[in-house]
Amino acid sequence: MKTTYVLVGLMFIAATAAYAEDVRYTTHIKQIFDQKCAGCHGGDALEYGDFKKDEKKYTQMFKGPKMDSYAHLVHFTGWPDTGAIMRRLDDGKNTKENKPGNMYQNLGANEQERQKNLKLFKDWVGNWTLKRFPELSKDDLAGIKVPY
Numbered sequence: 001m002k003t004t005y006v007l008v009g010l011m012f013i014a015a016t017a018a019y020a021e022d023v024r025y026t027t028h029i030k031q032i033f034d035q036k037c038a039g040c041h042g043g044d045a046l047e048y049g050d051f052k053k054d055e056k057k058y059t060q061m062f063k064g065p066k067m068d069s070y071a072h073l074v075h076f077t078g079w080p081d082t083g084a085i086m087r088r089l090d091d092g093k094n095t096k097e098n099k100p101g102n103m104y105q106n107l108g109a110n111e112q113e114r115q116k117n118l119k120l121f122k123d124w125v126g127n128w129t130l131k132r133f134p135e136l137s138k139d140d141l142a143g144i145k146v147p148y
């Protein structure tokens with residue numbers, strides 16, 4: 001009897017671990033991005049470097065920097081714009097004043113959908129660190145997985 005409980009427990013752990021590993025750009029993240037982010041970060045958005053030249057103007061036009069490919073999106077996770085995705089999408093649980101990042105609201109139409117999509121982003125990123133590059137250790141960086 002005891003063995004059964006242990007086995008069921010182990011199977012559950014294995015299942016959740018497999019689930020966390022299964023969140024990839026191509027299977028989950030691209031789909032969320034296309035629905036929730038592409039309107040402002042899609043094909044007609046500017047490269048980050050060009051966006052930064054007149055950030056204020058583009059922000060007023062509701063145009064953020066371009067993120068509509070795997071390579072573009074990971075730029076905002078590990079390096080060079082370290083932690084940007086994490087700081088902007090966090091629901092406030094990891095921030096000092098419990099204030100959500102300003103892109104969190106775009107993750108869904110209601111709290112349930114936002115939490116569901118935040119969980120997928122967190123599983124995809126791996127090490128959900130809000131640190132900027134100077135504070136980031138090599139282990140922190142290695143924990144950022146973002147599988148394709």
Ligand code: HEC
Pocket residue numbers: 033036037038039040041058059060062063064065076081084085088089102103106107
């Ligand atoms: C209504 C338009 C709009 C939507 C939808 C939107 N964003 Fe943004 N986003 C912006 C604008 C404009 C900026 C630049 C201004 C700012 O920094 O807040 C920005 C900035 C960002 C940044 C910071 C980039 C940097 O400078 O480091 C990240 C990361 C980001 N968005 C991620 C997302 C993600 C992920 C989604 C989808 C869940 C999303 N955004 C949805 C308009 C949008």
